[in-house]
Amino acid sequence: MLRQELKKIFIKRYFLLFVIGVLIIELTTCIAQSEDSFSSDYDKETYEKYIAAYSGDLTEEKAELIALNFEYLNNPDEWKSKSKELLRKGKITNEEYNIIEKLLQETKLGSLGASVFQEDYEYFSSKTGREIIHAKAWTFVFGSEKIDFFLVLLCIVFAVSAFVSENETNITLMKNTAPKGGKKLYRKDLLLGVSFITLFSFVINAMRLCVGVVHFSVNDFTSSLESLSLFENTSYNISLIEGYILTTTIKAVGYSAFMALCFVLGNVFDSAVTVVMGGVLSVLLPQYVFKAPIIYYLSPISLMLSNGFLFGDSVLSGEDYGGIVVLSVSSGQWALPISLITATLIFAVAFFYVKKRGER
Amino acid sequence: MEKLILFELKKLIHQRYLLFFIGLLLFVNVINIYFNYDLLVTPKETMLTEDTVIETDRIKLQMDKDYMGDITAESLAKLQNHYNIALAISEGKTTENIDLYFPLAYTDMVYSKEIIDEMQRLYTYSDSIINPLLEKNTEIKIQAETYNDMYSIRTAKLIENTYSGRDISEYYRVNEFEQLLTYHLSALFVLLLSVYCASNLFAGEKETQMFSLIKCSPKGEKDLFLAKVLSLAAFCVTVGVIFFGTDLFAFWVCRRPSGFLLPIYAIESFTYTTLNISIVAFFVLISFLKIFGAFIVGVAAILFSVFFSKSYQAFVAGFLSVIALMGINLFTDGFFGIIRYFNPVTMFISVRLFETLRLENLLGYPVYMYALSFVGTLIFGCIFLFLSYRLYKRRCNNA
Numbered sequence: 001m002l003r004q005e006l007k008k009i010f011i012k013r014y015f016l017l018f019v020i021g022v023l024i025i026e027l028t029t030c031i032a033q034s035e036d037s038f039s040s041d042y043d044k045e046t047y048e049k050y051i052a053a054y055s056g057d058l059t060e061e062k063a064e065l066i067a068l069n070f071e072y073l074n075n076p077d078e079w080k081s082k083s084k085e086l087l088r089k090g091k092i093t094n095e096e097y098n099i100i101e102k103l104l105q106e107t108k109l110g111s112l113g114a115s116v117f118q119e120d121y122e123y124f125s126s127k128t129g130r131e132i133i134h135a136k137a138w139t140f141v142f143g144s145e146k147i148d149f150f151l152v153l154l155c156i157v158f159a160v161s162a163f164v165s166e167n168e169t170n171i172t173l174m175k176n177t178a179p180k181g182g183k184k185l186y187r188k189d190l191l192l193g194v195s196f197i198t199l200f201s202f203v204i205n206a207m208r209l210c211v212g213v214v215h216f217s218v219n220d221f222t223s224s225l226e227s228l229s230l231f232e233n234t235s236y237n238i239s240l241i242e243g244y245i246l247t248t249t250i251k252a253v254g255y256s257a258f259m260a261l262c263f264v265l266g267n268v269f270d271s272a273v274t275v276v277m278g279g280v281l282s283v284l285l286p287q288y289v290f291k292a293p294i295i296y297y298l299s300p301i302s303l304m305l306s307n308g309f310l311f312g313d314s315v316l317s318g319e320d321y322g323g324i325v326v327l328s329v330s331s332g333q334w335a336l337p338i339s340l341i342t343a344t345l346i347f348a349v350a351f352f353y354v355k356k357r358g359e360r
Numbered sequence: 361m362e363k364l365i366l367f368e369l370k371k372l373i374h375q376r377y378l379l380f381f382i383g384l385l386l387f388v389n390v391i392n393i394y395f396n397y398d399l400l401v402t403p404k405e406t407m408l409t410e411d412t413v414i415e416t417d418r419i420k421l422q423m424d425k426d427y428m429g430d431i432t433a434e435s436l437a438k439l440q441n442h443y444n445i446a447l448a449i450s451e452g453k454t455t456e457n458i459d460l461y462f463p464l465a466y467t468d469m470v471y472s473k474e475i476i477d478e479m480q481r482l483y484t485y486s487d488s489i490i491n492p493l494l495e496k497n498t499e500i501k502i503q504a505e506t507y508n509d510m511y512s513i514r515t516a517k518l519i520e521n522t523y524s525g526r527d528i529s530e531y532y533r534v535n536e537f538e539q540l541l542t543y544h545l546s547a548l549f550v551l552l553l554s555v556y557c558a559s560n561l562f563a564g565e566k567e568t569q570m571f572s573l574i575k576c577s578p579k580g581e582k583d584l585f586l587a588k589v590l591s592l593a594a595f596c597v598t599v600g601v602i603f604f605g606t607d608l609f610a611f612w613v614c615r616r617p618s619g620f621l622l623p624i625y626a627i628e629s630f631t632y633t634t635l636n637i638s639i640v641a642f643f644v645l646i647s648f649l650k651i652f653g654a655f656i657v658g659v660a661a662i663l664f665s666v667f668f669s670k671s672y673q674a675f676v677a678g679f680l681s682v683i684a685l686m687g688i689n690l691f692t693d694g695f696f697g698i699i700r701y702f703n704p705v706t707m708f709i710s711v712r713l714f715e716t717l718r719l720e721n722l723l724g725y726p727v728y729m730y731a732l733s734f735v736g737t738l739i740f741g742c743i744f745l746f747l748s749y750r751l752y753k754r755r756c757n758n759a
Contacts, residue, residue: 014673149683153676160672272672274377277556280679281384289392289545 006192009161018157019200022150026204027211033144034215037136043113048217050117051134055220058124058132070118123229131223137216138228138240141209142247147283147304151204151255155197156279159262162193164272183358190263190354194256201255205248225310233312247306250336254303257343258283260350261300267353300346302339309336364583368591372557375564381556382599385549389603390610392545398614416462420471421616423461424533427475428618431483431531439479443472478535482528482626489631490526493519515719515726522634522717532619534626537639540611541627546603547650547708554596554654555682558661559674561588562752566669571755585752589745592658600651608643624714632716634728646711649734653707656741657682660704663748666755701729701736 010016038044050069054062080101087097120135212218221241225231228240236243258279265278286295296302302309373379427439448454449465460468497519504512565571574584611617624630624642635642661678668674685705700706706713710730718729 014668018676153680157672157676164672165670269377271376272670273556273559273675274381276672276675276679277377277381277552280552281381285388289388 009158012161015157015161019154022154023203025150026148027207030208030211031215034140034211037140037216038116039112043116046113047117047136048113048134050114051132055132055134056223058130062132063125066121070121120229123232124227127226129224129226131220131227133220133223133227133240134216134218135228137212137218139230140216141212141218141244142228142230142307143208147287147301148204149283151197151201152258152279152283152304154200155193155255155259156262156276158193158196159259159266159279160272160275162189163263164266164270164275183355186354186357187351190260190350193259193263197255197259198252201252202248205244205251209244230307231310231312234310235312236310243310247310250303250306250309253340253343254300254306257300257303257346260346263350264346264353267357297335297338298342300339300343302335303343309339361583361587364587365590365594368584368587369594372561372591372595375557375560378553378557382553382602385553386603386606389546389549390606393543393607393610393614397539397611416467416471419461421533423471423475424618427479428532429530431479431529435531436476436479436483439472439476443469443476446472475531479531481628482531485625485631486527490523493523493632497523511721511724511726514724518719518726519717522636526623526625526636528623528626530619530622530626532622532626533615533617534619534622534639535628536611536615536617537643538627538629539615540607540617541643541646541711543607543611544708546607547654550596550600550603550650551654551657551682551708552679553599554592554658555661555678556675557595558592558658559665559678560671561592561662562665563668563671563674564665567671574756581753581756585749589659589662592662593655596651596655596658600647600654604643604647604650630715633714634717635714642714646714649707649710652734653704653710653737656704656707656737656744657685659741659748660744663744663751666748666752701732702740704737704740706733707737 038047054066083092083097083101086092087094116136121132123135124130124132222239225234225236225238225240225243231243234243236246238246261282262275262279265275265282269275269278282299283301286299286301296305427435429435442458445454445456445458446460446465446469449456449458449460450469461471462468497516501513501516501520504516562571565574577584619626620640621638624635624637624639625633627639635645637645657678660681661674664674664677664681665671668677682705685703688699688703689705689709710733713728713730713733719726720729720732721727722732
């Protein structure tokens with residue numbers, strides 16, 4: 001039965017095109033954003049040279065080497081004249097002098113990349129326990145603190161294709177009278193929708209991670225989450241990859257709750273275009289109009305944003321921090337449980353409508 | 361034909377849930393203005409200790425009221441005197457007793473200075489901004505005549521005609537209008553409603569199996585198509601008037617601007633605008649352009665409505681095209697990218713086009729950018745209308 005339901009949705013002319021279109025747009029956006037991380041290829045190369053040389057735990061030896069390197073970076077002319085002096089005195093060979101010249105030249109070209117590393121290093125070295133990581137890559141991987149609007153549209157379009165159009169064509173009546181129809185079938189429809197969007201959400205996030213790994217040659221998966229400045233105050237003692245899996249899972253829960261919400265809207269409004277409008281407004285209005293914290297936590301939006309849950313408790317009350325407005329310092333830890341309760345309530349309402357639909 | 365237009369308009373308005381959405385978005389709009397712009401609700405500046413909070417905006421409103429009206433040397437001198445005494449009191453240099461607006465003389469001094477600066481800006485607008493501009497323009501014109509640079513000569517003449525004779529002699533709370541003029545949320549709602557209605561226009565007929573009947577009727581083709589398009593236009597105008605009228609009223613209640621009939625160049629960010637109309641006339645102009653932009657986007661959505669057989673598909677396509685149009689505006693290089701002239705979304709941010717003198721060289725003639733944008737948007741609309749009609753005719757002929 002599930003296979004039939006899935007076939008019924010994907011056989012629709014434009015739905016498959018839409019899904020493929022969303023995938024292509026997501027991939028293109030990912031790649032474009034990864035390209036935008038540095039202002040030039042030289043900067044990227046320079047930054048990655050530093051990461052390759054110094055990534056991992058910050059030991060005393062490393063710190064000394066980096067300090068020396070920064071001295072060299074910040075006073076290139078001084079070093080140029082010093083190295084000329086050393087060459088004149090015969091303390092370095094011509095070859096060594098050429099290497100230094102080349103390095104200085106490369107540094108000049110990739111000076112922005114070097115200064116970005118310097119800024120990141122100030123963060124890494126400001127607290128013990130932090131490791132030197134490819135901060136740009138992981139900032140890209142964790143993504144911007146905005147809802148993936150194409151995924152939202154996909155939820156809405158799936159919900160309309162799967163549930164709402166049946167109301168309009170009176171298939172609902174036929175389904176209710178069929179021997180294998182009724183509540184069981186609608187429950188399967190809802191679970192199908194939830195599974196589809198969960199899978200899609202995982203695919204999109206996995207794609208983002210893959211683009212990050214390929215484009216930035218990332219390999220510091222097991223470094224601590226706190227090493228990334230985005231999670232400066234996190235109370236979670238987990239690695240970057242664990243943090244990413246956690247945020248991806250939270251996002252998947254958020255989008256599946258949104259799918260359940262679309263199912264509810266599909267049962268409240270019988271018209272497909274109204275469900276689409278309602279779904280779009282339910283995301284746009286809280287994000288761009290009602291920015292009050294309570295609205296975020298009373299809707300699946302807080303879960304769809306997800307990064308904010310790992311930010312930690314040390315944020316100010318009511319502060320809009322990366323898209324999540326934390327209620328108060330003391331209740332920061334309650335943000336995730338409250339959002340999960342909201343998602344559970346949405347699922348409960350959706351299952352209530354499953355029952356009601358089956359009784360039509 | 362009029363009866364057909366009215367019939368289509370009635371059908372449009374009687375769509376399920378449309379009135380619900382209009383009401384909802386209107387309510388959301390008003391709530392947004394109240395919570396984000398109201399003087400007595402928005403976070404206030406505090407210049408004192410934690411124990412006392414002063415409603416600076418409310419008191420400043422009172423201060424403004426006392427000095428509103430004609431700017432004269434006497435009123436300026438009176439305010440300057442108030443400022444000097446407040447400054448002296450705050451520095452402890454005098455114990456003179458004057459009626460301060462704020463409990464603290466320092467706060468009084470700060471806001472008196474603000475009003476003095478604003479009054480002086482308005483009072484010396486002609487002498488400090490317009491006259492030097494016209495003098496420089498004359499020099500440029502003489503130089504252009506020497507080199508026979510026709511474009512520069514024409515531009516110089518245009519500037520001369522536009523800016524000559526400007527003067528501001530009154531002080532009012534005109535800068536409060538800027539927030540109204542740059543408020544775009546209601547325009548986005550009008551745009552959304554326009555796309556919502558347009559997506560139902562033709563696809564809705566197909567969903568209800570009415571399309572076959574329409575194809576057979578004598579007025580099924582041209583007349584009905586035109587009636588639907590005109591009904592959408594009428595809808596956009598009606599909804600636009602409601603939303604923008606509400607904005608005007610809500611902002612007047614929340615921010616208490618004054619000086620509606622003052623020229624638009626009295627607002628600081630519009631100092632160099634090329635328009636010589638009043639603030640209220642400018643607001644009407646901007647609202648018309650936004651309604652026009654929403655209608656043109658609706659016309660684009662009509663194409664999707666004719667193309668798709670389901671109204672939700674047309675709505676999704678229309679919505680995605682709105683996002684694409686907004687993206688084009690954000691990511692085209694430089695403000696003067698030619699593609700922006702044909703983008704109807706430019707009409708929603710058209711207020712920026714009027715802020716200062718922006719000209720384009722069209723075959724040696726200086727043309728205002730806002731005029732080009734308007735014509736470009738009109739061309740965009742005509743193209744989509746033509747395409748929609750051709751597709752509609754083909755669908756009708758495929759019986």
